[in-house]
Structure formats: C-alpha cells, structure tokens
Amino acid sequence: MKKIIAACLAILSVASCNKVDYNAFGGGVSTYNQALTNYYIGIADDLVCPSLAQLETALTADAVTRKYLFSTNGLDITTDGARWTATNTDRMRGVVIKKVDGETAWTVEYEGDAYMAGNTFPTTLSFKATPEDTSAGGHRNWNIENFQGQRTEEGGYAMSFQQDGKLNLKVAGTATDQWYVYGYVHVNVTKDGAAKDKLLVNHKGQLGSTSVTRITEE
Amino acid sequence: MKKLIFAVIALCVCISAASQDKKHQIELNIGGPFNIFAAEYDALPSYKGLQRLYEPTSYTSPGFAIGAAYSYRLAKKILVGAEFCYASRTKAVIPAPAYGAKASTTAIHNFIIMPRVRFQWFGNRQDLGLYSNVSAGICATASAGEPVSFAWQVVPVGVMAGGKHFRAFAEAGIGTCYIFRTGFQIDL
Numbered sequence: 001m002k003k004i005i006a007a008c009l010a011i012l013s014v015a016s017c018n019k020v021d022y023n024a025f026g027g028g029v030s031t032y033n034q035a036l037t038n039y040y041i042g043i044a045d046d047l048v049c050p051s052l053a054q055l056e057t058a059l060t061a062d063a064v065t066r067k068y069l070f071s072t073n074g075l076d077i078t079t080d081g082a083r084w085t086a087t088n089t090d091r092m093r094g095v096v097i098k099k100v101d102g103e104t105a106w107t108v109e110y111e112g113d114a115y116m117a118g119n120t121f122p123t124t125l126s127f128k129a130t131p132e133d134t135s136a137g138g139h140r141n142w143n144i145e146n147f148q149g150q151r152t153e154e155g156g157y158a159m160s161f162q163q164d165g166k167l168n169l170k171v172a173g174t175a176t177d178q179w180y181v182y183g184y185v186h187v188n189v190t191k192d193g194a195a196k197d198k199l200l201v202n203h204k205g206q207l208g209s210t211s212v213t214r215i216t217e218e
Numbered sequence: 219m220k221k222l223i224f225a226v227i228a229l230c231v232c233i234s235a236a237s238q239d240k241k242h243q244i245e246l247n248i249g250g251p252f253n254i255f256a257a258e259y260d261a262l263p264s265y266k267g268l269q270r271l272y273e274p275t276s277y278t279s280p281g282f283a284i285g286a287a288y289s290y291r292l293a294k295k296i297l298v299g300a301e302f303c304y305a306s307r308t309k310a311v312i313p314a315p316a317y318g319a320k321a322s323t324t325a326i327h328n329f330i331i332m333p334r335v336r337f338q339w340f341g342n343r344q345d346l347g348l349y350s351n352v353s354a355g356i357c358a359t360a361s362a363g364e365p366v367s368f369a370w371q372v373v374p375v376g377v378m379a380g381g382k383h384f385r386a387f388a389e390a391g392i393g394t395c396y397i398f399r400t401g402f403q404i405d406l
Contacts, residue, residue, distance in 0.1 A: 035315035039271055119267045155269035189268060196272060197316065 036212040040201045042117030043161055044181035044210075047125055047149070050091040051108045052142055052169055052179070055129055058084050058097055060138070075099075077106075091115060105130040116151065125149030132168070139179075142169040147185070156192040161185050164200065180205035242406040243289040243297065245387070249399025251280030252305035252328065253357075271316040278326070281307035283395045287334065295338045301353060303330040303395045327360040330369045330395060346379045349389075357394055369394040378403060 058070060058077045066072075068088060075082040082099040086092065095110040107128050114123035127147035131140040148162035167183030181203045189197040198215040265273055282305065289299035305328040313319040332355030341347035351373035358366045376389030380402075388400040 033318075035271060039267070117267065121267060153267045153269060155265070155273065157268035157272065159268060189272070191272070 033212065036199070037207065037210050039117045040185075040187060040199065040212055041203070041207050041210050043185055043187075043201065044203045045177075045207075046091075046116040047110075047114060047123065048127075048144065048147070048169065048181050049179045051095050051110060051125070051127075052129060054086045054089060054092060054095050055097050055106055055108055055142075056139060057086075059140075100128065103130070110149075114151070119153070121151055121153045123149060123151040127163075129169075139171040141171055143167075144169065144181075144183070157189065157196070158191075159187055159189045161187045161201075167203075170205065241291045243291065243299075243403055244406065245287045245289070245401055245403040246285070247287070247387075247399050247401025248282055248284045249303075249396025250282035250305075251397065252283045252307060253394050254280060254397070255394075272314045274314045275312045276310060277312065278309045279307050281305050283328075283330070283399075285330075285395070289334070289336060297336040297338070298334070299336075300331060300333050300355075303332075304328065305330070305395070328357055329360065330357045331355050332369055332371060334371075345381065345385075347377070349376050349378065350374055351376065351389070351391070353393070371395050373399075 058066065061069065066077075069086060070084045071087050072085075073081070073083045077084055077097065077099060080099055080101040082097075084097045086095045086097070089095075092110055092114065094112050095108060098107045098109070099105075100107060105128055107126065109126040111124045112122070113120050114125075116123065125147070126149065128145040130143045130145070132143055134140055144163065144167040146163070147167055148160070150158060150160040152158045162185065164184040164186050167181065167185070170180050170182060171178070182205060183203055185201045185203060187197075187199040187201055188195065189199070200213045200215055202211045202213070204210050263273075263275055265275070283303040284305075285301055285303035287299060287301035289297040291297050307326045307328070308323050309326055310321050310323045312321045332353035334351055334353040336349050336351045338347050338349040340349075351371065353369075353371040355369050356366050357369035358364075371391055371393030373389045373391035376387055376391075378385045378387035380386050383405050384402065386400070386402050388398070390398050
C-alpha cells in the first residue's frame, strides 16, 4: 500500500511541473538583430533580385521565350520607348521594364502583391538599373539608382524604403540565390500612419554579413 | 415543523445505515487544464511580417491542478465534503523581437476550495462504482490586486475501481479546475 501511495505521489508531483522555455520566442540582443536582419534582407533577396532577374530574362532570352514570358509594346527591349511587362513568372509577376531613352539603362516598376521574408503583401517599388560588367554565367552586375518603394502589411503596419548612396547587385553564380545586393537602404516603419521605427539596412551580400542599425533621433 | 422533523429523522436513518461502513474518505488527484474559461488563458497570436517583429505577445499556459479532498459518507451513496486544489500557471510576456528584451515569465498561483456533494449512483464502493459530483466555492490568486472569484465544478460521470480501502478514480467534467482528473481514494 505504501509503495502504491508513494508512486502516485511521485506521478502527481512530476505532472504538476509545467515548465516552458518561452525565451525561444523572444531572446536576447543577438536574437533581435537576427530577427530584423532576417526580415529586411528580404528587400534585397525577394524584391530587388527577382525584379532584376526579369530584366535579365528580357535581355537574354531568345525570341520565343520572350514572347512566352512578356507582353511588349512591339519594341525590342534595347530600343528607346520599349515597355515590357512580365506576365508569366512566379515572382514579381507584372513587373514593368522600360528602356531609358538615350541610355543603356532600364527602369523597373512593380505594383502588386509581393513575396518578401516569408509573406506576401501589397508592395510597390521602382528603380533604375544600369548594367556594369558581365559576371558569372553571362549575367550582368548592375548599378541601381533611385530604388524606392513601400509595403503595406497586416495590423496597420507599413514600411517605405529607399536607397542611400550606391546600391549594386553582384552576381556570384547563375542561381538567383547567389545574386547579392551591396549598399545601404533606409527603412521607415509606420503603424496606422504613425512613425514606428527608422532603420538603416547595410546590405553586404549574404544574410550573415548584412546588418541593421536603428536610427534614433534626439 | 413536521417537515423538519421528518428531514432530521431521514438524515439519522441515513447516517445510521452508513455507520456500519467506513465514513471518512480522502483523495489525492491531478487534473487539467485549469480554468480554461479564464480571460487570461490565451494563445500566441499568429502575427506575420512587420507585426511579428514589432508586436509583443503574451501567453498563459493552462496548467494543471493538483488537489486533495475529504469526504464524509453521509449515506450509502451520498458523500459530502470539500476539495482543495492548487494550480500553477505560467504567464509569459514576450517582447517584440525588434526591441530585443528577454521574455519574462510570471508564475500565477491559484488556490481553490470548494464544498462538494458526491452521489454514487452505480456499483459497490468497495471495488467499482460510478458517481457524479457537484462542487462550488472560491478561487484565490496569490497576486496583489487579484480578486477572489467564484469556482465551480460539475462532474457528470466518474469511475472508481480498486479494493476495499484503496482505489483509483478518473472523472470527466467541466468547471474551474479541470476537464479530466484522476487520482486515488483511501477509506479511513
């Protein structure tokens, strides 16, 4: 009888412990830097790179493929006045590519739902892309100017972003996950229209080396 | 007056009938989840994107209740007594990841005491029986400013099985302390 009672008491005492590691959801300073970086690297990886991939496709694909992937205004993409829209792609479908008159450059504009950092929300962006040298697999490295846009998310949150200084895409391989963005991007986060956060994202290529700095105004 | 006299006589008859048996019973038990009707019992919200970065969250675990009860066998099939439960839950406040503080946790200690009536409506109590309970009392929380609240428990069916002096039980019900509870009983 004593053994049974002792066993029952032991079971009760063990079962009454209810410990959960809640820090897994929060974390320390390193975790918060990582949380911000994981999200804002998406500006480069999920918005800039797929947009430039469409521009690359427009420039390099053969005539049949171009016809399948784009709707055009009848002008070759290298001709002044050309205006192509990507109509058959998983990422950034609807991105508009326009030839800049008199320059070897194109503007890229997008308005619609865009996947970024794990979720899809309404996003607009635009930039001017000028090819630099040719890199891996015949892809170009690009110089990006006037990169800006905004994104509206759930809970009243929105962010606007724009480049600060030089912004480049460096191609390290043929796959787009080896396309790396270098340069600074300012981000303003708002909630219900009120300022929430102001950040400077230093894109240094890969996720591990990218950093996010909070801008505090005194 | 006649009704009162009749009631007293009936009570005496019941007690007399039960006097051949052991009258006192204690039990130890564990059940859960505790107080699932409470407002503070919540779940982590499924925030996405920026909202996940900038919104703090909190979570209160449902927890278990452990307890003890004493019953007096008023009649062959009726026991009255009281039960005491203790339940510890953990409330975690999880800051927004964008601001980097560590999650903080607070233990919420709840103490419940409820008078109880049990009706054993099937079986011989020495080996197997089915019963129902009704309990009502108070729940106090060991935190400043937390009001004492009403506590209740209804058990439509419980089953007990074992020997003459010692048996295990399991019961399903609804109320403050648990939806399912198990434990053991000892007749003294």
